[in-house]
Amino acid sequence: MTDGLSQQLWQLSEAGEPVVMLGRQHAVGEEAAFERLLQLGILLHRGREASWDVCADCDCGADEREVLWDGDIATAKCAADRRRDERLDADDVRSFSVDVHAFMDGVATSMGLGRAELVAPGLWSLGMLADGRIIVAAPTRAGIRQPGLVGAIRLTHKEGTIVLVGPELPALTRGNLAEQDIHHVQPAHALLPSAGDLFLALDTRRLPDGRAGRYELVLTAATQTVRLDDREASIRAKPFQLLRALADAHRDGRPVVHPSVLHALLFSANTSPDAVRKLANELRSQLREHFGDTPRVAGLITTNNTLGYSIACPPLSVLVK
Numbered sequence: 001m002t003d004g005l006s007q008q009l010w011q012l013s014e015a016g017e018p019v020v021m022l023g024r025q026h027a028v029g030e031e032a033a034f035e036r037l038l039q040l041g042i043l044l045h046r047g048r049e050a051s052w053d054v055c056a057d058c059d060c061g062a063d064e065r066e067v068l069w070d071g072d073i074a075t076a077k078c079a080a081d082r083r084r085d086e087r088l089d090a091d092d093v094r095s096f097s098v099d100v101h102a103f104m105d106g107v108a109t110s111m112g113l114g115r116a117e118l119v120a121p122g123l124w125s126l127g128m129l130a131d132g133r134i135i136v137a138a139p140t141r142a143g144i145r146q147p148g149l150v151g152a153i154r155l156t157h158k159e160g161t162i163v164l165v166g167p168e169l170p171a172l173t174r175g176n177l178a179e180q181d182i183h184h185v186q187p188a189h190a191l192l193p194s195a196g197d198l199f200l201a202l203d204t205r206r207l208p209d210g211r212a213g214r215y216e217l218v219l220t221a222a223t224q225t226v227r228l229d230d231r232e233a234s235i236r237a238k239p240f241q242l243l244r245a246l247a248d249a250h251r252d253g254r255p256v257v258h259p260s261v262l263h264a265l266l267f268s269a270n271t272s273p274d275a276v277r278k279l280a281n282e283l284r285s286q287l288r289e290h291f292g293d294t295p296r297v298a299g300l301i302t303t304n305n306t307l308g309y310s311i312a313c314p315p316l317s318v319l320v321k
Contacts, residue, residue, distance in 0.1 A: 005033050006200055009042070009103055010187035013139035014167045016122075019098035020046065042102045046095040055084050067093060103200075104137055110201035111135070120152035128160075129204055130253030131315035138166035139187075145169075150180055161210045161316075165190065165202065183208035205251040209316045216317040217300075219247050226290070228297070233290035239283035241266055242276075246301070246311045250318045258308040280309055 012019050021043060037043040053076075054062055060080035067088065068075050074093050078084035104116035104124040113127025113135065122143020126135040134157050138144035144166035146152070153162055162182040169177075174184045185208055192203035218227040224240040226233055235243070245265055249257045259276045267275050284301055291297045302312045311318060 005037075006191055007188055009037075009098060009200075010139060010191075012098060013100055013103065014141050016140045016142050017100060019100060021096045021098055022093065038096075040102060040106055042099055042106055043096040044099055046097045054078075055086075100139060104139065106200045107137065107202065108135075111204070117156075119156045120146070120148075122146065123149070123152055125156055126165075129207075131209075132160060133204075133207065133209060133316070134160050134162050135202070135207070136162055136164050136182075138164065141167050150177070150182065153182060154180075163207045163209075165207075178210065181210055183210050204253060205248060205320065211316050211319075214317075215319040216313050217247065217311065218319045218321065219244055220321045222321075226287075228287070228291050228300070231291055235283075235286040235290065238266070238279060239286045242279050242283050243301075243311075244320060246309060247318050247320050250311050250313065250315075251320065253315065255310040256304060256307045257310065262309065276309075 008021065012021055034043070038045075054060070054065055055078060060078070062079050065076040065078060065086075068077055074088040076086040076088055078086075101116065101118065101124075104126065108114060108116045108126040111126070111129075113129075116127075116137070117125045119125050119136075120143075122138055122140045123146070124137045124139075126137055128134050136153055136157070138149075144164070153164070160181070164177065164182050164184045165187055166184070168186055169184050177184055185206075187202070190202045190206045192201045192206075215227075216229060219225070219240070220227075221244065224234050224237060226235055226240070226243065242262065245262055246255070246257060249255055259273070262276045263271070263273055266279065280301060280303065284298070287297050287300060299312050302310050304310070
């Protein structure tokens with residue numbers, strides 16, 4: 001699924017139920033993803049549309065055109081000029097309802113969180129990430145702006161950092177929520193381009209974590225800059241790429257990365273498998289050069305000969321900018 005169709009579902013859900021999607025609302029190349037939504041029960045056949053948009057340059061004053069059906073042939077009739085009647089593709093004017101519960105299940109399942117739980121009207125608990133963040137979704141405007149939102153969330157999750165995914169909120173409201181360790185993000189800012197089992201998933205690295213200004217390790221990709229605790233330095237490109245790969249995995253809550261994964265990511269197929277080990281040693285050398293030969297620096301990049309490499313930092317303490 002492309003993130004265009006995934007974003008469509010979130011946008012259509014904002015207005016509240018019933019949520020309706022037309023067959024024509026997916027782009028070329030998204031047909032297979034559209035069928036997958038039908039298989040999962042996220043989209044349900046609703047029927048044929050009875051109206052269509054007016055002509056782009058029509059001055060008849062009508063808000064819409066009537067759709068007349070002759071078998072499987074649909075025609076949008078122009079009230080002012082029959083010459084403007086438009087033959088429509090029957091597939092384009094199919095109508096589907098969106099099952100929001102199934103949609104939230106799809107997001108949670110794609111992220112490996114299990115099934116979504118309805119905790120209040122319009123409010124869904126999607127589950128807990130490996131790093132302890134709890135994902136709560138309010139796909140409708142009514143759900144995210146309901147009175148007692150904080151109480152509804154904390155009734156189910158009394159403690160912990162909450163990521164609240166839903167429509168735009170005023171800055172003051174976001175600030176008030178953040179003070180209570182509930183951190184808002186709009187779906188469009190956190191969508192993960194889908195592939196395979198990541199169907200409908202949100203990108204955990206783009207979800208807020210409530211630790212602004214309190215990270216132990218910060219990487220700035222544009223400048224290849226590394227900040228460790230209160231010190232900052234730039235390191236060479238290849239070691240930075242390795243550190244970036246480990247940092248991304250750390251942010252995903254799966255910090256240990258197998259050497260074969262790193263090799264495929266950082267080297268060509270004909271490069272020796274030992275290149276990863278050599279690059280890890282080069283990265284450690286770069287870190288010692290810039291941050292000192294201390295136990296903290298020496299132990300930052302850990303090696304498990306069976307599982308792979310990781311960054312020795314607590315969850316949610318590493319940031320990639």
